[in-house]
Amino acid sequence: xxxxxxxxxxxxxxxxxxxxxxxxxxxxxxxxxxxxxxxxxxxxxxxxxxxxxxxxxxxxxxxxxxxxxxxxxxxxxxxxxxxxxxxxxxxxxxxxxxxxxxxxxxxxxxxxxxxxxxxxxxxxxxxxxxxxxxxxxxxxxxxxxxxxxxxxxxxxxxxxxxxxxxxxxxxxxxxxxxxxxxxxxxxxxxxxxxxxxxxxxxxxxxxxxxxxxxxxxxxxxxxxxxxxxxxxxxxxxxxxxxxxxxxxxxxxxxxxxxxxxxxxxxxxxxxxxxxxxxxxxxxxxxxxxxxxxxxxxxxxxxxxxxxxxxxxxxxxxxxxxxxxxxxxxxxxxxxxxxxxxxxxxxxxxxxxxxxxxxxxxxxxxxxxxxxxxxxxxxxxxxxxxxxxxxxxxxxxxxxxxxxxxxxxxxxxxxxxxxxxxxxxxxxxxxxxxxxxxxxxxxxxxxxxx
Amino acid sequence: xxxxxxxxxxxxxxxxxxxxxxxxxxxxxxxxxxxxxxxxxxxxxxxxxxxxxxxxxxxxxxxxxxxxxxxxxxxxxxxxxxxxxxxxxxxxxxxxxxxxxxxxxxxxxxxxxxxxxxxxxxxxxxxxxx
Numbered sequence: 001x002x003x004x005x006x007x008x009x010x011x012x013x014x015x016x017x018x019x020x021x022x023x024x025x026x027x028x029x030x031x032x033x034x035x036x037x038x039x040x041x042x043x044x045x046x047x048x049x050x051x052x053x054x055x056x057x058x059x060x061x062x063x064x065x066x067x068x069x070x071x072x073x074x075x076x077x078x079x080x081x082x083x084x085x086x087x088x089x090x091x092x093x094x095x096x097x098x099x100x101x102x103x104x105x106x107x108x109x110x111x112x113x114x115x116x117x118x119x120x121x122x123x124x125x126x127x128x129x130x131x132x133x134x135x136x137x138x139x140x141x142x143x144x145x146x147x148x149x150x151x152x153x154x155x156x157x158x159x160x161x162x163x164x165x166x167x168x169x170x171x172x173x174x175x176x177x178x179x180x181x182x183x184x185x186x187x188x189x190x191x192x193x194x195x196x197x198x199x200x201x202x203x204x205x206x207x208x209x210x211x212x213x214x215x216x217x218x219x220x221x222x223x224x225x226x227x228x229x230x231x232x233x234x235x236x237x238x239x240x241x242x243x244x245x246x247x248x249x250x251x252x253x254x255x256x257x258x259x260x261x262x263x264x265x266x267x268x269x270x271x272x273x274x275x276x277x278x279x280x281x282x283x284x285x286x287x288x289x290x291x292x293x294x295x296x297x298x299x300x301x302x303x304x305x306x307x308x309x310x311x312x313x314x315x316x317x318x319x320x321x322x323x324x325x326x327x328x329x330x331x332x333x334x335x336x337x338x339x340x341x342x343x344x345x346x347x348x349x350x351x352x353x354x355x356x357x358x359x360x361x362x363x364x365x366x367x368x369x370x371x372x373x374x375x376x377x378x379x380x381x382x383x384x385x386x387x388x389x390x391x392x393x394x395x396x397x398x399x400x401x402x403x404x405x406x407x408x409x410x411x412x413x414x415x416x417x418x419x420x421x422x423x424x425x426x427x428x429x430x431x432x433x434x435x436x437x438x439x440x441x442x443x444x445x446x447x448x449x
Numbered sequence: 450x451x452x453x454x455x456x457x458x459x460x461x462x463x464x465x466x467x468x469x470x471x472x473x474x475x476x477x478x479x480x481x482x483x484x485x486x487x488x489x490x491x492x493x494x495x496x497x498x499x500x501x502x503x504x505x506x507x508x509x510x511x512x513x514x515x516x517x518x519x520x521x522x523x524x525x526x527x528x529x530x531x532x533x534x535x536x537x538x539x540x541x542x543x544x545x546x547x548x549x550x551x552x553x554x555x556x557x558x559x560x561x562x563x564x565x566x567x568x569x570x571x572x573x574x575x576x577x578x579x
């Protein structure tokens with residue numbers, strides 16, 4: 001079937017098939033199992049006028065529940081924080097909004113400078129010496145941190161707190177399969193890592209101890225104590241942190257972390273149904289040559305003027321080939337730019353306010369919601385902007401019911417941990433109003449009655 | 450022609466080896482440092498690490514390239530040149546002297562005889578130049 005949007009003609013397709021010795025496109029696809037193939041053409045009408053098409057697509061998109069159409073209490077790694085409007089205006093400028101990131105210093109001082117400023121802000125927030133130009137998302141950042149810890153220490157085990165995001169763990173497990181790195185669990189019954197138990201698991205084979213704070217369940221972990229355990233065994237401490245919280249919470253680097261990674265979506269990147277996101281990655285200076293990803297540095301040109309260039313590129317695979325520190329050769333430059341504009345727009349005080357308001361409103365919401373009969377906090381540990389609620393009705397059903405009333409109630413925890421099948425993870429950002437929280441509490445009370 | 454001291458042994462990967470009592474001192478040749486250009490970083494194994502002849506024991510990085518370092522002989526690392534972490538340019542300035550990299554206590558004395566002599570290494574360089 002000819003299509004005006006497929007560049008090659010039927011005649012060209014025939015010639016290409018001839019070269020590789022296939023009789024038809026159908027024959028080319030024969031290796032794909034029949035059960036995963038659609039046995040009929042897509043059910044599309046032949047053509048629509050542009051205005052009809054837009055109307056049709058808008059109607060389809062309107063069926064989605066999102067943070068604009070609903071009041072959002074969902075988190076679990078992506079958060080409905082405020083996105084200041086200058087972000088969209090600035091990142092959609094032609095100089096930035098390109099399909100690929102130009103890195104030649106003679107052509108791209110603007111882009112390189114924004115990346116340098118991003119790195120500087122992330123390093124400052126995380127309390128680390130150096131941050132890279134970003135990688136894909138929080139999960140790939142953690143996986144890269146595991147590989148890096150393995151390379152730095154020449155050890156083969158990574159101990160992960162149970163509070164680390166379960167999906168990050170799965171991505172890390174995939175990355176670690178090839179190099180044969182073993183992942184071990186450090187459990188914690190009360191929503192936080194049992195550090196005395198962790199001390200027994202962390203040993204001479206441990207490349208890194210990984211904790212997340214606030215962890216997947218929203219609870220705050222004791223970073224300094226974890227650092228002492230990791231360093232006592234000659235291992236690195238990797239901390240997963242959400243940088244948008246770090247206006248209020250101490251930078252993990254100041255508490256002894258060797259590598260700080262995280263999901264930077266909260267820094268002005270829209271939710272967009274889960275991506276593209278922003279992988280934050282920062283480390284101590286002495287580990288910089290083992291770091292993955294692009295790195296922009298400041299320098300001076302032949303006239304002595306300040307300028308920006310990619311630096312320490314010998315770590316990367318276009319030079320180091322198979323022995324590169326990482327196979328990552330790109331960054332999410334546009335999302336990193338969003339974060340840069342976000343932080344510049346909010347400033348120090350703004351970021352502190354985001355953290356203060358988020359945690360204050362989350363605590364108000366927790367207090368309000370736990371007044372509902374049968375509803376209680378699952379964990380006693382201090383939390384920041386997210387908490388696990390124990391519900392008297394199945395959380396999945398409660399979520400479906402509340403969605404019809406205009407609330408994204410939270411994330412049911414059953415698919416992450418069967419022991420938490422009666423729990424709903426609720427996140428509250430600075431965007432939630434008292435009226436929204438009170439309305440949510442009233443709706444939840446009815447839903448679980 | 451690059452400087453090739455007569456009293457050393459060599460590898461085809463441009464390392465030199467020098468017998469000193471019980472151990473063998475290892476570095477890269479004048480030719481290697483010239484080819485690399487300004488050395489900005491040297492990564493060495495820890496004292497106590499085992500190295501294997503012809504296998505990688507570290508990394509040398511210059512402003513234009515990064516190369517693996519190959520052990521001329523097998524054995525245990527008994528000393529490393531700590532000065533190189535602060536002053537990697539020493540490798541350019543004095544490759545056969547202060548720019549040494551590791552000292553190894555050999556575990557297989559037979560390997561010594563398989564290394565190139567100064568004359569063989571010079572011939573190898575002359576060949577590579579053509």
